[in-house]
Amino acid sequence: MTTALIIGGGIAGASAAYFLANRGVEVTVVDAGRHAASHVPSALINPVRGQSGGVDARALAGMALTWTLVQDLQNAGFAVPHGQGGVLRPLPDDRTRERFGRNLPPDLERRWLAPEESPVPLSPGWAHALWLPQGGWLDGAAFTRALLAASGAMVVREQAAGWTAHTVTLQASPTSPARSLTAHAVLHCGGSLGATLARETGTHRMGTLLTLDRAATHVPVSFGAYLAPSAVGGVLGATFEAPAPTWTEPGLPLASLGWLLGKGEALTDLGGVNVTGRWTGSRLSGLRVGRESDGVWRLSGLGSKGFLLGPLLARDLATQVAAAQETAPSP
Ligand SMILES: Cc1cc2nc3c(=O)[nH]c(=O)nc-3n(C[C@H](O)[C@H](O)[C@H](O)COP(=O)(O)OP(=O)(O)OC[C@H]3O[C@@H](n4cnc5c(N)ncnc54)[C@H](O)[C@@H]3O)c2cc1C
Numbered sequence: 001m002t003t004a005l006i007i008g009g010g011i012a013g014a015s016a017a018y019f020l021a022n023r024g025v026e027v028t029v030v031d032a033g034r035h036a037a038s039h040v041p042s043a044l045i046n047p048v049r050g051q052s053g054g055v056d057a058r059a060l061a062g063m064a065l066t067w068t069l070v071q072d073l074q075n076a077g078f079a080v081p082h083g084q085g086g087v088l089r090p091l092p093d094d095r096t097r098e099r100f101g102r103n104l105p106p107d108l109e110r111r112w113l114a115p116e117e118s119p120v121p122l123s124p125g126w127a128h129a130l131w132l133p134q135g136g137w138l139d140g141a142a143f144t145r146a147l148l149a150a151s152g153a154m155v156v157r158e159q160a161a162g163w164t165a166h167t168v169t170l171q172a173s174p175t176s177p178a179r180s181l182t183a184h185a186v187l188h189c190g191g192s193l194g195a196t197l198a199r200e201t202g203t204h205r206m207g208t209l210l211t212l213d214r215a216a217t218h219v220p221v222s223f224g225a226y227l228a229p230s231a232v233g234g235v236l237g238a239t240f241e242a243p244a245p246t247w248t249e250p251g252l253p254l255a256s257l258g259w260l261l262g263k264g265e266a267l268t269d270l271g272g273v274n275v276t277g278r279w280t281g282s283r284l285s286g287l288r289v290g291r292e293s294d295g296v297w298r299l300s301g302l303g304s305k306g307f308l309l310g311p312l313l314a315r316d317l318a319t320q321v322a323a324a325q326e327t328a329p330s331p
Contacts, residue, residue: 053100087135165295
């Protein structure tokens, strides 16, 4: 039987485990149980990105696959809190609307609304709203956990200290004995933390969500910041930190709290909504997918599209890994 070792059990590693297992590969996931961006309490499935309105070439296929997986997992008995009822993008002016309009692919369902037609009462000042009925939100941690559990992968809760095309070395501390796991294929899906543990530099961006005792809006609303329902209430999220070359321990400068609330108020009236806590995570940009020169397979650098594209890219990668093993010698 073909075997695979996956470093990292975030959405990249969990999706890879799921699709490899579907192909009959016996998978072991090594996960440090430290920071995972994938544990974001509420992630948007939003194909129209940022303030430029860019749409990734594979966004529609990625969105469809993510929703199919959520359904399959639910049918298999896993709880994945989510809402598939659309995403609203308020836009500040005509120029932004034109820019967004230029980027939208013809097969993306959308409706242009005047602010007063919006399904969510918007704060004053917005000129237009773009309604994307295929979008929505999901609980990142629940989705990731469900994929991993459904894969049947064995999970080793340790940090990988080294790896080659066929081995992963585990060593709890520099003085403890090292031991090696061996497999036909090794995949590195370590995200922001993993790149830093591998002593690589890149573009790491921290972002913070305030958790709310109830959802400020019944569907996600996003421009500059986002409001979304979550499993236990709602979230208000935004990215304000400058990109950093490595992962750093997530934190929230107190000054940012007022800034974040102001961003939320600019979207809609937050009256009656209470902040219950915060969640801060770091994501890595600069997509790397495929087999690298050291023979290790890689899926990382999903940026802010981890749940939109991660499962789709992991499915492609699993196909490549399985195909390569058919012709490869045993380790
Ligand atoms: C604030 C915020 C909001 C976001 N909002 C959205 C959104 O709305 N929509 C969306 O699609 N995406 C969103 N994202 C992006 C998304 O969360 C990430 O793209 C995605 O989670 C990255 O997944 P990953 O599996 O690559 O990495 P991670 O989730 O970071 O997982 C990596 C895992 O690998 C483990 N690991 C690393 N190195 C090692 C090692 N050497 N040994 C063992 N284990 C290791 C870590 O402990 C971790 O568990 C958001 C991210 C943040 C931070």
